[in-house]
Amino acid sequence: QxxxxxxxxxxxxxxxxxxxxxxxxxxxxxxxxxxxxxxxxxxxxxxxxxxxxxxxxxxxxxxxxxxxxxxxxxxxxxxxxxxxxxxxxxxxxxxxxxxxxxxxxxxxxxxxxxxxxxxxxxxxxxxxxxxxxxxxxxxxxxxxxxxxxxxxxxxxxxxxxxxxxxxxxxxxxxxxxxxxxxxxxxxxxxxxxxxxxxxxLGAIPPLDIDVVEPPENLSLFEDKKRDYIPDLEPMLAQVFQHISSEAIPVDLVVQKTGLSPGDVSSSLLQLELLGLVTQLPGMRYQKN
Incomplete structure (x- = not known):
């Protein structure tokens, strides 16, 4: 973009x-x-x-x-x-x-x-x-x-x-x-x-990329990465917030976000390309 x-x-x-x-x-x-x-x-x-x-x-x-x-x-x-x-x-x-x-x-x-x-x-x-x-x-x-x-x-x-x-x-x-x-x-x-x-072209010296880990959640009862949301554009973040480790159908994502089916489909594709979500059979998605 x-x-x-x-x-x-x-x-x-x-x-x-x-x-x-x-x-x-x-x-x-x-x-x-x-x-x-x-x-x-x-x-x-x-x-x-x-x-x-x-x-x-x-x-x-x-x-x-x-x-x-x-x-x-x-x-x-x-x-x-x-x-x-x-x-x-x-x-x-x-x-x-x-x-x-x-x-x-x-x-x-x-x-x-x-x-x-x-x-x-x-x-x-x-x-x-x-x-x-x-x-x-x-x-x-x-x-x-x-x-x-x-x-x-x-x-x-x-x-x-x-x-x-x-x-x-x-x-x-x-x-x-x-x-x-x-x-x-x-x-x-x-x-x-x-x-x-x-x-x-900038290949010498090689790029020094620091991998930033999500902040730890100190609760004993919650998944410490559950609340982690990467730095995304607003619409992508809105869609990503409604995806969990449990598979969810795309029409339910549309219903929860209030976005158009086209915007949801485009956002899900971008999230998939970023390695944040996975598409499953039946047009269902889950968080990686």
Missing amino acids: EIPTPPALLYYRGIVDPQEILGITPTVGIVGTRYPTEYGRRWTRKISSTLAKSGFTIVSGLAMGIDTEAHQACLEAGGRTIAVFGNGVDTVYPKENKTLAEKVIKQGLVVSEYPAGTKPNSKHFPQRNRIIAGLSRAVLVMEAPQRSGALITADMANEFCRDVYVLPARLDDEKSHGCLQLINHGAEVIPITMDKLLEM
């Missing part, structure tokens, strides 16, 4: 990592042309692999070309990657990446704001790009001609106050004219050494 136009819902398949949602695990978007040169492919794989081994989550769009190289290199390095779809999460586009999508689901996450059954549509992809930018702490544009969709992602990242980095290339290389344009507008140039890139 850090972007001006956040999706109302995010559908997903795969493994949710609460540390990504809370901003503890850094995420970096890698985007570019669907028709990269060998130079672009090589540097994309090198950078994606290095970032994955350094604890970054790689975000991209599962398109052919740069996206594919970024996802594959991350997975091969044992890292975690997020693929943002411009269609339902039950449909893989392009179909050539079906096997890659299955690997992403096992080792990361695929997300979409479009419900299952939504087919690929060219109008969806610019909207998809804003989610890539929003999920990323920084966006790296590897190769992009002047009309590349990667430039939309870069523009949105800049609008959302994310850092934008660009792979430098030859002045006469048309596949990089978009990158040169971004550099002219103030984007950072990706450094030659990976140590310098990691330093620029």
